[in-house]
Amino acid sequence: MNLTKKFILLTFDVEDWFQVENFKEYISFDSWNSRELRVEKNTHTILNLLDSFTFKPKATFFVLGWIAQQLPHLVKEINNRGHEVANHGNLHHLLTKQPVTEIIKDLKQGKDILEDIIGKKIYGYRAPSFAINNEILKIIKETGHVYDSSFNSFSMHGRYGTIDLANKDKKGIATEISDNFYELSISNLTIRQNILPLGGGGYFRLIPFPMFKLGMNQVLKKDQAFLFYSHPWEFDPDQPRVEQASKGFKFRHYTNLDKTHKKFESLIKKFKNLNFTTCINYLEN
């Protein structure tokens, strides 16, 4: 891995507004088929924004198998535009609440669907809601992935999982978990002993950009790389609203959706001198 250069890893979890964990209580799986699919248009917004820069930044898209089956041409387009397609599982299960057999099935199905569509090997996996643990990490490796990108060290969020990274070899933001298997952790800011959420998602929408940028620079100084995450629905202020959800969930999901596009554009502009690369290219660099 080249540590003389600095890298930005942009990652997107390609799922739709009705599949998020915050709304699971109110939107049954049986109703997914009747919901308005907005992910195609929103993913195009992201692809077009990336392509609007002359240096054509490359990103990684963790696509949900269920979405890929509805929209195989979208998966092909992400791949054709030079980005990495990776696995977000098939049905957006919260893995920490699933039996082992279901986890294996979901990971394999997601990977197989994507590989069939683009005719290429899929290397990476990201768990819904970053819910992983050491056992799930083993399954991710055993189902043929080369890396996982599900570890978010911010522990105040109830759903995020945790894994043991102590005594492992870390280069930049990649930790070698076992032979030829890596963890690419979500970037957060550590100030003394405290971990502040900075990787993206709702935190990117909430934190004013000048502060977010300062935090990114701190992380880049320490790790020489920054791993950012977002979702196509975060670029869609006009999505249908799930009014029956709790105030807290609605706040997390809907705050500042109308600002994501501009803020994200600013992020790329601000860091345009760094290397925007895919997860697998980062590992192979």
Ligand SMILES: [Zn+2]
């Ligand atoms: Zn997800």
